Amino acid sequence: MSRNPYRTSATALSVRALAVSYAVRHAGRSVRLRALEGVGFDLGPAETLGIVGESGSGKSSLARALLRLIPVEAGSVRLGDADLLALRGAALRQVRARLQMVFQDGIAALDPRQRVRDALEEPLAVLRPELTPLERQARVRAMLARVGLEAAHLERFPHELSGGQAQRIGIARALVVEPGVLICDEPLSSLDVSIRAQITTLLRTLRDQSGLSMIFISHDLPAVQQLCDRVLVLYLGRIMEIAACDSLFRAAQHPYTRALLQSVPVPDPRAARARRIVPLAGEIPSSLSPPSGCVFRTRCPYAVARCAEEAPALRRLGESEVACHRAGEI
């Protein structure tokens, strides 16, 4: 994208054929719940990739799998030249300094008994042991200023912070070790509207200043549109569509993407009442028994016999990559 001077052709993060499953007990038996299947994408330097989809689509499983917080069943994840899934112990810790995460609930993500100062110094002590205590403190103060907070906040405990302040601390804690890739898992969803706008602006500013690559997981589609260069649409753990942000919002190819965009309420009484939307029927099926063929077919208004027989592969169509047999003719 032209607005992005850091973008080159190299990749910051490369994910191939990622599969994640959980062992769960169902009807008295142990069964595998497939949370992600065949997920692959590249994240460029200084690029922001949005990941959207309903609850149960596998967004958070993807974030956790990339950080190795949950076991991966198959596939590969490369962070620059490091094979993330092969690393253990100290080597994994080294790499984790390059890949950090911002969590959904800013207050819950902080240790309630730890002052902000300690919460910000701890990742440096663990991941940047070469720094002296003075250097650590200097970095923490500089980081705090970058997220728009003051030195007075250093002595606070999490319960003394507002939701927006706690999320700023969460962002500072992730960025203080200067990662190349930041994963934000629903960073706005616990915040009020006016605070959401502030945090979105902050993330954009920090990214533009440092050339950070970012994965932005959200069900807030307007925020995704504001922040992202490309968008990946997940449904029941499979990729439905990937496209550049502007073309996805202008000309979505997958019927699920279109339904998702149509469902967003319009904050304008005239427009909201003029449009006649037909809500998508039903809800996302259980990952325990996904539909045969295309997983979206049970809710798709365009499904035909072939959709039940054969899972569609991702294919190039217009400016999108889309997994739908009928995209292009609908």
Add this chain to the structure above:
Amino acid sequence: MSTAGAGSSATDGATLLQLSGLRLQYATRAGTLEALAGIDLEIRTGECVGIVGESGSGKTALLLSILGLLPPAARIAGSIRYRGLELLGLRAAELNRIRGTRIAMVFQDPMSALNPCMRIIDQLSEVSRVHRGLARRAAEGRALTMLQAVHIGEPARIARQYPHQLSGGMRQRVMIAMALMAEPELILADEPTTALDVTVQAQVLSVLQELRAHSGAALLLVTHDLGIVAQLADRVGVMRSGRLLELADCQTLFEQPREAYTQSLLASVPRLELPA
């Protein structure tokens, strides 16, 4: 009743609920906390009034005050008149003739509002048996009709299930069906779609819109989402720090907001840029 589309003036003008100078205070160790600081609001039959505001603005406190669901520590003053009858100071037994039958509530989190140990059919039919004195068979028949009205597929099967067996969207529809069981004149809804995904939210909103058109019930809808208000409300109130800052016709509020706070709220609403 007029047409399904909200926004058309769906009211016959009679006053259903009249709040005057409503104040709500909590005595805390840190001093007195004022949750509502003098609210004046009128709701007319059949209309939808949306109340927007951020967390802590007093939106939920307003709804709970109307239903008399406040904790004992709450000190409430002012007046809440329902069709001329003063609700403040009524004994629980008297209040119970109003709540559930005339005024019903849809809560934000159906999982904690529904009884986890009761089948859906029993929770729904209890409303008609208690408030309308229907026999079991008749009450169950009505419950199935209401489940159908909120577009639950296979209502007979779903009716035999417990709340934990249903999805979030299904539970919220059950809550709406339950609110409608006693044919109320006024439905209070507290963030009824906040816990739902956008596609399911769109389904629930269209169910609400459809039912309001059929039943003629008035709706007092509390939400932080201006997009939902734009779609459903006839009039919109903006709350902040326990005060109703501004109350206007929906279109007027969006197009000519009077208060600076309303303007900033509108400016911070995320908008999706889509081709026409």
